[in-house]
Amino acid sequence: MEDRNSGRPMTDKNQHVDGRSPGGAANTKPVASKEKRRLMVTQLLRSPVLNPAGNEVGRLEDLIVKLDGGGYPPVTGIKVRVGRSVVFVSNKNIDKLAPGEVRLKTQTLDTGAFQRRPGEVLLAADVLGRHLMDVAHGRIVQAHDLVLSPGDDGWRLTGVDRSPQTMS
Numbered sequence: 001m002e003d004r005n006s007g008r009p010m011t012d013k014n015q016h017v018d019g020r021s022p023g024g025a026a027n028t029k030p031v032a033s034k035e036k037r038r039l040m041v042t043q044l045l046r047s048p049v050l051n052p053a054g055n056e057v058g059r060l061e062d063l064i065v066k067l068d069g070g071g072y073p074p075v076t077g078i079k080v081r082v083g084r085s086v087v088f089v090s091n092k093n094i095d096k097l098a099p100g101e102v103r104l105k106t107q108t109l110d111t112g113a114f115q116r117r118p119g120e121v122l123l124a125a126d127v128l129g130r131h132l133m134d135v136a137h138g139r140i141v142q143a144h145d146l147v148l149s150p151g152d153d154g155w156r157l158t159g160v161d162r163s164p165q166t167m168s
Helices: 123-127
Strands: 048-050 056-066 075-082 085-090 094-098 101-104 120-122 131-134 139-142 145-151 154-161
Touching: 056 085, 056 123, 075 154, 120 123
Parallel strands: 048 101
Antiparallel strands: 048 056, 056 075, 056 120, 075 085, 094 101, 131 139, 145 154
């Protein structure tokens, strides 16, 4: 995996916190898909969420991953603020994730209040800015940003950026 700024191979500074190689487990390596570039969570937070016609329906508040017991956690959906409500949008209804823009596949949203489910982690609320244990190197690191990578089965959380300049 390359450094997102320089394009050079990753150094110890940006390695995955758990010590996995960028290839990871056999089923979690990003492969050719519609989206090819990695995204940072901070590039997406507070982005407008647009319907297929390009009209803003809300703002992205958080990304949700599911800890499924192995490999890189998949993004299962997003938490979106729509007026005074906060709703869940499944990854199945997301057409595009890009810096500053989230585009949906559907015109309508389930307006039921967001409810967290067991095993779900909210990346901004639960991880971003927190101290984590780097088990491979036996030290505490701070998650200044999080790396999302595309795969044939959707986006996955694939890394932690420890460099402090990423915090906003």
